[in-house]
Amino acid sequence: xxxxxxxxxxxxxxxxxxxxxxxxxxxxxxxxxxxxxxxxxxxxxxxxxxxxxxxxxxxxxxxxxxxxxxxxxxxxxxxxxxxxxxxxxxxxxxxxxxxxxxxxxxxxxxxxxxxxxxxxxxxxxxxxxxxxxxxxxxxxxxxxxxxxxxxxxxxxxxxxxxxxxxxxxxxxxxxxxxxxxxxxxxxxxxxxxxxxxxxxxxxxxxxxxxxxxxxxxxxxxxxxxxxxxxxxxxxxxxxxxxxxxxxxxxxxxxxxxxxxxxxxxxxxxxxxxxxxxxxxxxxxxxxxxxxxxxxxxxx
Amino acid sequence: xxxxxxxxxxxxxxxxxxxxxxxxxxxxxxxxxxxxxxxxxxxxxxxxxxxxxxxxxxxxxxxxxxxxxxxxxxxxxxxxxxxxxxxxxxxxxxxxxxxxxxxxxxxxxxxxxxxxxxxxxxxxxxxxxxxxxxxxxxxxxxxxxxxxxxxxxxxxxxxxxxxxxxxxxxxxxxxxxxxxxxxxxxxxxxxxxxxxxxxxxxxxxxxxxxxxxxxxxxxxxxxxxxxxxxxxxxxxxxxxxxxxxxxxxxxxxxxxxxxxxxxxxxxxxxxxxxxxxxxxxxxxxxxxxxxxxxxxxxxxxxxxxxxxxxxxxxxxxxxxxxxxxxxxxxxxxxxxxxxxxxxxxxxxxxxxxxxxxxxxxxxxxxxxxxxxxxxxxxxxxxxxxxxxxxxxxxxxxxxxxxxxxxxxxxxxxxxxxxxxxxxxxxxxxxxxxxxxxxxxxxxxxxxxxxxxxxxxxxxxxxxxxxxxxxxxxxxxxxxxxxxxxxxxxxxxxxxxxxxxxxxxxxxxxxxxxxxxxxxxxxxxxxxxxxxxxxxxx
Ligand SMILES: Nc1ncnc2c1ncn2[C@@H]1O[C@H](COP(=O)(O)OP(=O)(O)OP(=O)(O)O)[C@@H](O)[C@H]1O
Ligand SMILES: [Mg+2]
Numbered sequence: 066x067x068x069x070x071x072x073x074x075x076x077x078x079x080x081x082x083x084x085x086x087x088x089x090x091x092x093x094x095x096x097x098x099x100x101x102x103x104x105x106x107x108x109x110x111x112x113x114x115x116x117x118x119x120x121x122x123x124x125x126x127x128x129x130x131x132x133x134x135x136x137x138x139x140x141x142x143x144x145x146x147x148x149x150x151x152x153x154x155x156x157x158x159x160x161x162x163x164x165x166x167x168x169x170x171x172x173x174x175x176x177x178x179x180x181x182x183x184x185x186x187x188x189x190x191x192x193x194x195x196x197x198x199x200x201x202x203x204x205x206x207x208x209x210x211x212x213x214x215x216x217x218x219x220x221x222x223x224x225x226x227x228x229x230x231x232x233x234x235x236x237x238x239x240x241x242x243x244x245x246x247x248x249x250x251x252x253x254x255x256x257x258x259x260x261x262x263x264x265x266x267x268x269x270x271x272x273x274x275x276x277x278x279x280x281x282x283x284x285x286x287x288x289x290x291x292x293x294x295x296x297x298x299x300x301x302x303x304x305x306x307x308x309x310x311x312x313x314x315x316x317x318x319x320x321x322x323x324x325x326x327x328x329x330x331x332x333x334x335x336x337x338x339x340x341x342x343x344x345x346x347x348x349x350x351x352x353x354x355x356x357x358x359x360x361x362x363x364x
Numbered sequence: 365x366x367x368x369x370x371x372x373x374x375x376x377x378x379x380x381x382x383x384x385x386x387x388x389x390x391x392x393x394x395x396x397x398x399x400x401x402x403x404x405x406x407x408x409x410x411x412x413x414x415x416x417x418x419x420x421x422x423x424x425x426x427x428x429x430x431x432x433x434x435x436x437x438x439x440x441x442x443x444x445x446x447x448x449x450x451x452x453x454x455x456x457x458x459x460x461x462x463x464x465x466x467x468x469x470x471x472x473x474x475x476x477x478x479x480x481x482x483x484x485x486x487x488x489x490x491x492x493x494x495x496x497x498x499x500x501x502x503x504x505x506x507x508x509x510x511x512x513x514x515x516x517x518x519x520x521x522x523x524x525x526x527x528x529x530x531x532x533x534x535x536x537x538x539x540x541x542x543x544x545x546x547x548x549x550x551x552x553x554x555x556x557x558x559x560x561x562x563x564x565x566x567x568x569x570x571x572x573x574x575x576x577x578x579x580x581x582x583x584x585x586x587x588x589x590x591x592x593x594x595x596x597x598x599x600x601x602x603x604x605x606x607x608x609x610x611x612x613x614x615x616x617x618x619x620x621x622x623x624x625x626x627x628x629x630x631x632x633x634x635x636x637x638x639x640x641x642x643x644x645x646x647x648x649x650x651x652x653x654x655x656x657x658x659x660x661x662x663x664x665x666x667x668x669x670x671x672x673x674x675x676x677x678x679x680x681x682x683x684x685x686x687x688x689x690x691x692x693x694x695x696x697x698x699x700x701x702x703x704x705x706x707x708x709x710x711x712x713x714x715x716x717x718x719x720x721x722x723x724x725x726x727x728x729x730x731x732x733x734x735x736x737x738x739x740x741x742x743x744x745x746x747x748x749x750x751x752x753x754x755x756x757x758x759x760x761x762x763x764x765x766x767x768x769x770x771x772x773x774x775x776x777x778x779x780x781x782x783x784x785x786x787x788x789x790x791x792x793x794x795x796x797x798x799x800x801x802x803x804x805x806x807x808x809x810x811x812x813x814x815x816x817x818x819x820x821x822x823x824x825x826x827x828x829x830x831x832x833x834x835x836x837x838x839x840x841x842x843x844x845x846x847x848x849x850x851x852x853x854x855x856x857x858x859x860x861x862x863x864x865x866x867x868x869x870x871x872x873x874x875x876x877x878x879x880x881x882x883x884x885x886x887x888x889x890x891x892x893x894x895x896x897x898x899x900x901x
Contacts (some may be wrong), residue, residue: 120897161645251491
């Protein structure tokens with residue numbers, strides 16, 4: 066239990082009758098990097114704003130470090146750092162001033178690490194914020210968050226606007242934080258990033274949690290594509306359990322299969338295949354199917 | 365890019381400026397209506413009209429504030445002068461604040477950037493935003509025009525439709541002029557505060573030129589070189605002179621075009637008068653919340669303080685001459701001064717009371733803007749940066765309220781000092797002026813409390829409601845002074861309750877009540893703010 070950093074229970078936010086977040090139950094373990102995914106408007110930012118106490122839940126609640134995220138905000142915020150997707154920082158301050166201010170207000174900073182991060186992110190701190198490009202402004206928040214060495218990092222699409230080189234630096238920083246025992250809650254649309262960084266992935270759709278687990282587990286749950294070529298007529302496989310989308314063109318057959326593959330394999334190998342190929346879904350295919358999960362159920 | 369997409373930003377800006385434009389349009393309409401009704405019902409005989417015409421017509425103080433009157437013996441002439449004089453001032457202030465917000469403010473908040481990432485140029489974007497703002501002015505025009513036309517149909521008023529339409533044109537001219545100036549200043553200056561200050565200084569110059577021109581025969585031509593003088597020269601409802609629209613329109617088009625042209629000469633986030641984009645960090649003020657908050661509001665606050673010092677000194681220095689006009693005019697003032705042997709000071713004090721009323725209104729506007737700025741920090745999510753750190757909402761808000769209270773106190777003292785400097789030639793007791801300065805603080809404290817209350821319960825209405833309240837109070841007070849007005853309506857004006865020091869001594873019960881209500885408003889508003897969701901725009 067003391068390894069649980071963040072836990073939500075029935076966390077719900079309604080705007081009128083519309084549920085932006087619908088009864089979310091989620092647990093994040095210490096040292097874990099949790100990817101928080103979902104299509105636009107799924108409720109990711111709403112979740113994060115609830116966790117940060119910027120908005121109040123309609124029902125349910127959240128605990129961070131075992132403290133109530135709403136009632137004990139100040140104590141919670143001492144130990145977490147947040148990076149919004151689009152920060153509005155004060156245009157009249159310079160980058161260095163902003164970093165100084167954010168550190169003072171947060172109350173915790175590893176100044177040496179901060180200087181190192183400034184170099185690694187190739188950040189020029191003496192410009193005024195209004196003169197920075199979007200990506201450079203984003204770096205300020207990232208540097209401030211990582212330099213705080215906070216126990217929990219809450220990141221909401223933190224790399225929007227970063228170039229590929231900086232995206233790489235960001236990934237290194239997340240992995241360093243993880244090695245350091247910090248916990249990361251990462252909302253993202255960038256699948257590569259999620260694959261490279263996240264231990265577990267939670268997928269949200271229209272305010273509801275539709276899937277949570279490791280990428281491995283999710284891959285297992287979704288369809289594997291199988292294709293084979295035969296010397297003679299391909300065997301009939303449509304009746305087999307878990308098999309769908311069967312296409313036959315001449316001697317060639319493709320299909321998808323969910324769950325145990327042994328029955329299908331037995332039938333195919335009995336028909337003496339010339340070639341055989343099975344492929345796990347790509348990350349894109351996996352997410353597209355999960356993002357669209359509800360539509361499929363409806364149709 | 366489709367036509368729709370290319371105007372989307374202009375429409376966005378128009379929407380954001382529209383609420384206040386509608387409120388001000390409505391307030392202007394009310395102002396016209398109540399000026400006309402008050403006059404038409406209070407002065408029904410030719411004799412009474414001749415009397416009022418000579419009282420107001422010779423009043424230098426009012427000439428300075430509202431411009432030179434014409435045809436004061438008619439309802440139309442009185443209405444045109446009284447309401448246009450006030451509208452010019454408030455319309456200009458709206459223009460100054462709206463333009464600097466739409467250009468510099470939105471740019472700093474990063475909204476220009478996301479728009480510019482579409483296929484548009486700085487020039488086109490600037491033109492669009494100007495278009496959006498001018499369409500808000502058009503809405504203002506429609507409201508004022510409808511109000512004036514409706515009013516004109518009354519049997520005791522009878523404005524012609526064309527006169528009403530022309531009046532509405534005159535009513536929106538200063539707003540349009542200073543929108544254009546504000547747009548240009550926003551291209552030149554690097555920050556919103558500096559752009560607003562530059563525009564305000566232009567306004568001040570135009571105002572002073574017109575004022576001098578109006579009181580001195582020798583320099584009368586100065587009226588004709590001031591953008592505000594041109595508006596006055598239109599003389600709506602008093603023998604309209606539409607030719608003066610020519611310099612106004614030329615001015616607006618020229619300044620707007622210049623703004624668009626200059627916009628193309630600079631990059632996003634840059635400005636022509638370059639403020640250094642790099643700076644050595646000054647971190648002294650960044651270790652604690654309160655000094656940081658002060659650093660954020662310092663430029664605006666200091667600019668207002670300096671402006672108030674100049675205004676209070678300048679206007680009160682006219683007290684002697686204006687006071688003589690008061691003393692010379694028939695009425696209570698004269699009787700009073702004869703009896704009390706204070707011939708030289710009563711008139712001057714009466715004039716000073718009008719000056720203090722105006723300064724009081726300006727300070728209330730400063731507070732309204734200050735509270736709106738707090739709300740904007742929330743709306744534009746600057747506040748998120750603080751609240752996700754271990755900073756409580758109450759700590760943040762109470763710090764801002766304390767700073768605002770200090771500002772109010774300072775401003776009350778500043779206008780007392782300014783009027784003291786300005787009135788050295790009439791020898792008004794410093795003590796009286798100090799009390800008048802303290803008197804000024806009360807309605808401002810009340811506005812602060814109401815502002816925090818609105819911010820707690822209806823954050824998106826903070827700026828429009830608060831500005832409307834200030835404008836309403838001022839207008840009702842001005843109109844109330846012209847005669848017959850329902851006392852229930854008068855009661856809704858904060859300024860009506862406050863004694864007009866220094867001609868009479870402050871009513872301390874009212875002062876304490878207003879301050880007390882302000883404190884209650886702050887507390888209730890803060891508690892509600894703590895409990896609610898943060899709301900972005
Ligand atoms: N203040 C509000 N009032 C009404 N509806 C809101 C409000 N805030 C958010 N919503 C709605 O809640 C839903 C969830 O929004 P949220 O910002 O959490 O989505 P998101 O998952 O972060 O999307 P994105 O990937 O685009 O950032 C959206 O449909 C949004 O329109
Ligand atoms: Mg989001």
